Amino acid sequence: MTDSIESPDLQRRSGLTRLKEGTYGGFFAACAVVTLLTTIAIIATLLSDAVVFFSEVPIRQFLTSTNWSPNPAGGGQAFGIIPLVIGTLTVTITAAFIALPVGTLTAIYLSEYATPNARSILKPLLEVLAGIPTVVYGYFALVYVTPALKAMLFPEMSTFNALSASLMVGIMTIPMVSSISEDAMSAVPDDLRQAGYGLGATKFEVSTGIVVPASISGIASSYILAVSRAIGETMIVVVAMGAQARMPPVQEAVFGIPFVNPADVLIDSGMTITVAMVQIAGSDLTGGTLPYDAMFALGLTLFVVTLVMNVLSDIIAERYREEY
Amino acid sequence: MATDNTATTAFGEVSRVRGIVFEYLSFGASVFGIFALAVLLIYVTIDAFDLANANPLWLLTYFITLVVPFLGFCLYSARDPAVTRRALVAAGGGLVAIAAVFTAIEAFVGQIPRLNWPLAYLFVVIIPLTGYLTYVGAQGRAGSVGFGLIGRLLGGTAIGLAFTVLFLVFDARLWFLVYTLGVVPAVLAYGYGRIRSVPTAQTAAVPVAIGGLFVAVFLRPVVDTYPTTVFIYLWTLAVPVAVAGGFVVNARGSRTAALAAAGGPLAVATGVGLLGQPLGLGVGGPNALLVVAVAGVPTAVYLHRVADVGEGVTGLGLPVLLVAGALAGALLVESFGLPAPDPWLNGSFVTEAPSRNAREAGLYPAIVGSVIIIAMVAALSFVLGVATSVFLEEYTADSGIVGALTRMVQINIANLAAIPSVVYGLLGLAVFANLIGFGFGTAVTASLTLSLLILPITIISAQEAIRSVPDDLRRGSDAMGATRWQTTKNVVLPEAFPGILTGTILALGRAIGETAPLIMIGAATTVFSAPTSLFSRFSAMPMQIYAWADFPQAEFRYGVVAAGVITLLIILIGMNGTAILLRNRAEGEN
Numbered sequence: 001m002t003d004s005i006e007s008p009d010l011q012r013r014s015g016l017t018r019l020k021e022g023t024y025g026g027f028f029a030a031c032a033v034v035t036l037l038t039t040i041a042i043i044a045t046l047l048s049d050a051v052v053f054f055s056e057v058p059i060r061q062f063l064t065s066t067n068w069s070p071n072p073a074g075g076g077q078a079f080g081i082i083p084l085v086i087g088t089l090t091v092t093i094t095a096a097f098i099a100l101p102v103g104t105l106t107a108i109y110l111s112e113y114a115t116p117n118a119r120s121i122l123k124p125l126l127e128v129l130a131g132i133p134t135v136v137y138g139y140f141a142l143v144y145v146t147p148a149l150k151a152m153l154f155p156e157m158s159t160f161n162a163l164s165a166s167l168m169v170g171i172m173t174i175p176m177v178s179s180i181s182e183d184a185m186s187a188v189p190d191d192l193r194q195a196g197y198g199l200g201a202t203k204f205e206v207s208t209g210i211v212v213p214a215s216i217s218g219i220a221s222s223y224i225l226a227v228s229r230a231i232g233e234t235m236i237v238v239v240a241m242g243a244q245a246r247m248p249p250v251q252e253a254v255f256g257i258p259f260v261n262p263a264d265v266l267i268d269s270g271m272t273i274t275v276a277m278v279q280i281a282g283s284d285l286t287g288g289t290l291p292y293d294a295m296f297a298l299g300l301t302l303f304v305v306t307l308v309m310n311v312l313s314d315i316i317a318e319r320y321r322e323e324y
Numbered sequence: 325m326a327t328d329n330t331a332t333t334a335f336g337e338v339s340r341v342r343g344i345v346f347e348y349l350s351f352g353a354s355v356f357g358i359f360a361l362a363v364l365l366i367y368v369t370i371d372a373f374d375l376a377n378a379n380p381l382w383l384l385t386y387f388i389t390l391v392v393p394f395l396g397f398c399l400y401s402a403r404d405p406a407v408t409r410r411a412l413v414a415a416g417g418g419l420v421a422i423a424a425v426f427t428a429i430e431a432f433v434g435q436i437p438r439l440n441w442p443l444a445y446l447f448v449v450i451i452p453l454t455g456y457l458t459y460v461g462a463q464g465r466a467g468s469v470g471f472g473l474i475g476r477l478l479g480g481t482a483i484g485l486a487f488t489v490l491f492l493v494f495d496a497r498l499w500f501l502v503y504t505l506g507v508v509p510a511v512l513a514y515g516y517g518r519i520r521s522v523p524t525a526q527t528a529a530v531p532v533a534i535g536g537l538f539v540a541v542f543l544r545p546v547v548d549t550y551p552t553t554v555f556i557y558l559w560t561l562a563v564p565v566a567v568a569g570g571f572v573v574n575a576r577g578s579r580t581a582a583l584a585a586a587g588g589p590l591a592v593a594t595g596v597g598l599l600g601q602p603l604g605l606g607v608g609g610p611n612a613l614l615v616v617a618v619a620g621v622p623t624a625v626y627l628h629r630v631a632d633v634g635e636g637v638t639g640l641g642l643p644v645l646l647v648a649g650a651l652a653g654a655l656l657v658e659s660f661g662l663p664a665p666d667p668w669l670n671g672s673f674v675t676e677a678p679s680r681n682a683r684e685a686g687l688y689p690a691i692v693g694s695v696i697i698i699a700m701v702a703a704l705s706f707v708l709g710v711a712t713s714v715f716l717e718e719y720t721a722d723s724g725i726v727g728a729l730t731r732m733v734q735i736n737i738a739n740l741a742a743i744p745s746v747v748y749g750l751l752g753l754a755v756f757a758n759l760i761g762f763g764f765g766t767a768v769t770a771s772l773t774l775s776l777l778i779l780p781i782t783i784i785s786a787q788e789a790i791r792s793v794p795d796d797l798r799r800g801s802d803a804m805g806a807t808r809w810q811t812t813k814n815v816v817l818p819e820a821f822p823g824i825l826t827g828t829i830l831a832l833g834r835a836i837g838e839t840a841p842l843i844m845i846g847a848a849t850t851v852f853s854a855p856t857s858l859f860s861r862f863s864a865m866p867m868q869i870y871a872w873a874d875f876p877q878a879e880f881r882y883g884v885v886a887a888g889v890i891t892l893l894i895i896l897i898g899m900n901g902t903a904i905l906l907r908n909r910a911e912g913e914n
Contacts, residue, residue, distance in 0.1 A: 017807065024809045025719055029726070031711035032733045035783070038776050039736050042747060045754035105353030113347050114354075124904075125358045131830075131900065132361070133837025135866045136889050139873045140364045143881050174357040204343035225742065232744025234840035235866075239873050274746050274840070281749070281844045299750045303743060310742040 046303055049296035053079075056290055062297065068245035068271070070280055070291040079294050081301065083245040087270035091166045091237055094266065095230045098170030100223055103177025104212075107219075110178065111185035112207045123179075130175040137168040138239025146240070160242025160269040168236050173226040180225065184218020185211050217320035224313035228306045234274040242269030243279050273298050365893075366447045367438070371886035374665040376438040382662045383442050389653035391450065393645050397470065398461030401639065407460055411453060418449030469630050469639030475905075476626050477643065480619030482898065487561065487618060488611040489695045492854055493767070496557075497550045501543055503560040506536025553610040554597045562617035566590040569621035573628050585628050589620025669887035677852045678868065682879035685872075687888055692854040693767065693862035694836055694895075700771035700858075701778065701835050706828050708775070709782030710817075713824075716783070717790040718812050741780035748777045749844025757845055764846035766859045773841050778831040785827025789820040822910030829903035833896050839866040865892045 054062065057079045065080025106126065110119055145164040150157045157163070188211050196206040212219070246268070248260045271279075280295045370376050375383075399408050426441040461467035491499075510533035517525030550556070570586030597613025630637060657664055676686025712733070720730045752773030756762045762769045793816050801811040817824075848863045849871035855862040863871075865888065872885045 021807050021809050024812075025715075028711045028715035028719055029729065031708050032715040032729065034708055035712060035733055035736055035740060035779060038751070038779070039740060041755055042743065042751050045751055046747070049754065102353045102356055105350040106357075109347075109350035109354045113350060122354055122358075126354070129357050129361055131833060131896070133839070133866055133892060133896070135837065135839040135870050135873075136892065139869065139885055139889060140368070142873060143885070144364055144367055171357045171360055178354070200338075202338055202340070202343050204346045207346075228742060232746065234744065234746050235870065238840075238843075239870060274744065277746050277750075278840065278843050281753070281846065296750060296754070299747050303747050306742055306744055307739060310739055314738070 042303065046296050046300040049293045050300045053290065053293035053297040056293070057297075066247050068276065070276070070294050071283070077290065079290075079297075081273070081298070083247050084271055084273045084276050084298070086248060086265070087162070087237075087241070087245070087275070088231055088272040090162045090265050090270060091169055091233070091241070091272055092227055092230045094163065094166030095170035095173060096223075096227055098167065099173040099177050099226050099230070102170075103174045103222070103226065104181055104219060106174065106178040107181035107185055108207055108212070110182045112203070112211060126175040126178060129171060132172070134172065134233065134235040135239060137172055138165070138236040141165050141168040141236060141240035154263075154267045157267040158242070158269055160240065160244075161267050162241050162270045163266040165237045165240040166266070168240065169230050169233050172233070172236070173229055176226045176229055177222045180222035181215070181219045184215035184222070187218070188214045217317050220320075221313035221317040224309050224316070228309035228313075231309075232274065232302060232306055234278060237272050238275050238278050241272070241275065243271055243275050244269045245271040245276065273302055277302075368886045368889050369447075370438060370443065371882045372669045372890040373667040374883075375443055378443075378665040379663050380440070380442045381660070382657060382664055383446065385656050385660075385662065386650075386653040387446075387450070389656065390646070390649040391454065393649050395454065395457055397642060397645060398457035398467060401461040401464035401467030401470070401636075402457070403464060404460070407457075411457060414453055415449060418453075419445055422448060465636030466639035467636075469636040470642030471639075473623065473626060473630075473640055474643055474646075476622045477619055479902070480622050481615055484615035484618035486695050486699065488614050489692050489854075490699055492692060492856060493696050493858055495544070496553060498540065498544050500550065500556045500560055501540035501547075502537055505540050505543075506533045509533075509536060554613060557610045557614050558594060558597065558617075561614060562590055562593050565617055565621045569625045572625050577628065577632055581628055585624040586621065589617060589624050592620060593617035667887075668883040669890050673884075673887050674891065678850050682877065682884050685880075685884045687865065687868060687891055689851045689854045690863045690865045690868035690888075691891070693851070693867075694864045696767050696855065696858075696862070697771045697774065697864060698832055698836050700767070701774045702828070702832055704771065704775040705778050705782045705831065705835075708779055709786050709828065709831075710824060712779075712783050713786035713790055714812055714817075717787055718808065718816060737780045737783055741784070744840075745777055745838055746840045746844055748773055749841035751776065752841060752845040763859055765842075765848055765861050767855055767862045768858045769845050770842055770847055770862070770864070773845055774835045774838060777838065777841060778835045781831040781834065782828055785831065786820070786824045789823025789827060790816060792823065793819040822906050826903045826907045826910075829899055829906075833899050833903075836864075836896065836899070837866055837892065839864075839870055842867050843870070865895075 062079055062081055064082065065078060066082045067078040067080045068083050069076065069078050071077070110122060114122065141164040142160070145167060146157065146159060146161060149164060154163075192210050192214060193206050196210045201209065248265045250258045250260055253259050277295050277298050280291045283291075395411065399411060402408075422445045423441050426436075426444055429436060458467075458471070462471050510529040513525050513532050514529040517523065517527075517529070551559075566586040566589065569589075570582040573585040574582035593613045593616040596616050597609050599609070627640070630640060656662075672684075673686050674691060675688050676684060677689055678687070679685045716730055716733060719726070721727045752769055753764075756769040756772050757764050757766075762772070797815050797819065798811055801815045806814065842864055847867050848861045849867050851861055851863045869885055869888045869892065872880050872888060875881065875885075
């Protein structure tokens with residue numbers, strides 16, 4: 001369109017209309033900026049208090065010390081994250097043992113075997129698993145699962161223990177694995193399946209030999225997201241796992257090789273990073289004290305770990321995705 | 325691959341065992357989690373209603389007076405002999421199967437704790453069957469009418485109760501001034517402009533409303549004589565609801581019907597409000613007025629529509645059937661002297677304050693706290709979520725500042741969704757509670773924190789809803805010379821609205837169960853009175869459950885907490901059910 005005077009003015013609008021348009025656009029942009037501000041605020045608050053904390057407690061000590069007792073009343077204060085990491089890893093790994101295989105099999109069933117009718121019933125029901133409040137899961141673990149396990153399998157189990165909490169975290173994260181994996185599996189084109197059948201493969205062979213490898217990037221990224229969710233899970237472990245930061249007892253096997261019996265860790269109480277934060281929040285919120293700052297240091301650790309895992313899962317999903 | 329294990333068999337024969345085992349294994353995996361949760365829910369329900377101590381005859385009485393007529397109604401509505409046959413086979417066969425399996429387990433394995441075969445039959449057969457038949461019955465004419473009526477009654481009552489709860493915190497007198505000086509003139513101006521086609525009057529509505537708001541806020545401390553609460557509720561909430569209902573009926577039918585639909589419930593509500601406390605449930609005079617008006621007007625409008633259409637009118641008897649069944653059951657239980665269970669979840673549980681004594685403990689302050697927080701979270705996250713998604717979907721650009729902003733926000737939202745909720749709690753603690761000074765554990769701090777927490781979910785679902793609006797509609801609007809905002813307002817948002825609403829309600833369901841951020845911002849685990857302002861300390865349902873779960877006494881562990889869990893889950897199911905209904909209705913229209 002030329003700038004000549006004869007050309008029709010298609011944008012003929014009064015100043016008021018233009019002002020109105022600009023105002024609305026600006027309002028929407030401002031709302032979008034709120035999400036950016038949230039991220040910035042999270043990083044800023046975590047960093048500012050964590051920096052204060054690390055000027056008192058060296059980072060090295062924080063990351064390598066094996067004692068966690070933030071309460072100044074109990075004598076010596078110590079801020080070592082190792083026992084918390086052990087607790088978090090216990091819960092995450094045990095939960096992963098449930099959520100990953102069950103979630104993958106569920107995804108295979110939903111995408112390959114289930115009839116449309118069965119899918120339409122199963123999928124909303126699985127979503128319910130993710131929709132139950134986590135404090136309710138924690139209550140279930142404490143009040144129903146632990147006594148049942150105690151009566152049937154582990155008589156010496158303590159009331160607060162890592163196992164039943166981890167079981168519940170696992171069940172809660174199943175839909176996360178299954179829904180993302182199923183999306184990836186459904187995206188595998190039917191041509192590949194038909195080609196498999198044409199070569200004489202059975203349905204089992206098509207499912208495990210063609211569909212799963214073809215959607216492996218989606219499955220892997222769902223695993224990472226589920227694990228990151230388990231790491232950040234709070235209420236289940238707070239209610240059911242107790243709040244005692246402890247190092248697992250190390251035993252010596254033949255030839256003096258030290259090892260830790262997983263059962264010792266699982267049937268005993270423990271403390272995750274999130275539990276440690278909740279515990280401090282329950283006792284001290286005034287600010288300016290060392291435990292208060294420690295809470296932000298733990299939060300920063302959690303934030304960095306989950307952010308890295310999220311980015312990792314994105315990269316895997318992007319880079320190794322098969323383009324069809 | 326197909327030949328590696330069965331090289332010697334004839335052509336075309338492959339062992340099917342592995343495939344079949346795998347299919348059943350994967351099926352087992354997909355129901356594993358659901359099954360585990362179902363068992364836990366059965367136990368928590370048994371505990372909350374003390375069903376373990378229920379007399380089988382007591383169960384049988386209510387089964388015959390309440391459940392059987394309901395199932396009969398559903399079958400009548402479905403009008404499908406095949407469904408009737410299936411239901412009868414399931415109910416009868418299920419009874420035999422459950423009894424046999426149960427006897428076998430108890431004989432060979434051992435006692436199943438706190439579960440007997442009538443209860444197992446109830447949970448394994450009757451409840452799923454009821455759910456299925458409700459679904460099938462709702463497809464029929466009579467069923468859809470009956471369930472629609474019950475839905476309006478229950479939903480209206482719930483919304484009315486939520487309003488009364490909100491007035492515990494928000495100033496009813498300020499609302500009276502704002503309504504009288506701002507809302508009414510603005511609506512009148514808009515309506516006048518609409519009817520007489522005066523665009524300036526329509527445009528003037530917004531400034532009039534804002535001006536009225538400022539005047540009201542200015543007048544509130546100055547003026548000190550106000551009408552009674554009954555009058556305020558009547559004038560500011562009941563009358564507009566009734567007028568809106570009247571307009572709906574008027575648009576559909578006659579003027580007299582409109583007057584009846586608006587005036588009838590209004591008259592009843594006024595009577596109830598002036599009389600005092602006929603509703604029980606701790607709902608006082610003015611509050612009862614509110615509840616009756618908010619539940620009554622939509623019900624009256626609905627009744628008029630059903631009568632107008634004239635199909636499935638028998639369905640209107642469903643509430644009567646249920647109430648009569650419950651009364652008959654109660655009468656029979658009373659007259660035969662059957663020992664009734666003593667449920668933990670009863671009327672006093674939702675209307676009393678927490679207590680050290682398990683039998684007197686209640687959830688009332690926590691419910692009020694949750695309602696107030698959720699109302700504010702809903703308003704905040706809806707506005708922010710919709711505005712952000714409109715920006716991302718409609719105002720986006722590929723390049724320049726806007727393009728860069730869009731990309732950054734988009735990546736950022738995905739990352740925000742993955743941040744653990746405790747970290748949001750730290751944000752709320754440091755920024756809202758400490759830095760801005762809204763205070764530890766106040767309702768404002770909590771709602772701001774939870775709004776940010778669910779914002780990514782709200783945005784993502786709203787974006788999906790907006791994206792699903794066909795581009796043809798936008799282009800059509802553009803071609804008629806509409807500006808971007810006009811297209812968004814008149815075309816995109818109305819089309820996407822059901823989807824946005826569904827996503828928002830589902831996200832609110834997440835917010836209502838969140839506990840960890842509330843602990844981090846210092847919310848009280850137990851408060852003994854309902855909050856009276858936005859800045860007073862409050863508790864929420866999940867916080868109270870968390871506090872009670874720590875009590876070592878069995879009455880709390882297996883009674884009070886179970887009742888709290890069931891209350892929370894019922895509210896969640898109600899919200900999610902509404903969301904799914906909205907979605908289905910929107911899909912049905914398209």
